[in-house]
Amino acid sequence: MALELTGKLIKVLPEVTGQGKNGAWNKQEFVIETNDPQFPKKVCMTAWGDKANDLKQFAQGDTLKATFSLESREYNERWYTEARAYRIELVEGDAIRPDSAPVGRTEQPRQQPRTASQSQPAGVPFNTSFDDESNDLPF
Template identity: 55%
Template sequence: MALEFEGSLIKVLSEVSGQGKNGVWVKQDFILETADQYPKKACFTAWGDKTADLKTFSLGDKLKVTFSVESREYNERWYTDLRAYRIEAAGEGSVSSTPAPAPRASSPAPRPSAPVADLPSFSEDDQDLPF
């Protein structure tokens, strides 16, 4: 399942690398902050060649990150990563493999109401109901 997050790049942490059984690995964490009334911050991890993609952006840039959520257990504690697999400028006209969620309305649309006098009256004796 792909998820998306848009926000401003506020911090890029140091690149970390190491040697694993499959060879050398590299990762870099970065933090985005939303521009909502109550801003939210999220820390994402870019792995491998995605660290090079991250270097093309500057602090303050508006980014859209497509990511997956991964959790793992170690010593009976759980750790969760937001693994970025696409990092792009927000508003970029690219085609996404998953549709963005529809925006939610902040309040329900007003429903028109008819005056009570205009409503039809029914009794239990009416047999021609439409249902």
């Protein structure tokens, strides 16, 4: 199962190395913050082996796309879940970020369509019109 996550690289944690029955290993954890403007999430991911070395080419604040798989394992009747990144790519440009408009272009905020109850002031009957000719206010 392949999943993808796009976000800003927040932190790269120290590299961890060790020796196992199959030889030496290394892993590096890193944190990505999603681009959701309303509820951004921070996700800690793990890069193993050569992918941990590839992580060194990215700087804090870069927008990355990580392809990963989730894996859970049990130890002493407790479950541990890991997001294991197997492809990490730099996202080109800021087009992926919804909170920024392209250079030279300003977008007007979208307005919600008005309902019939919002188009008339409160306390005025629904079928009343406000033409300039029928407006007999003294000011």
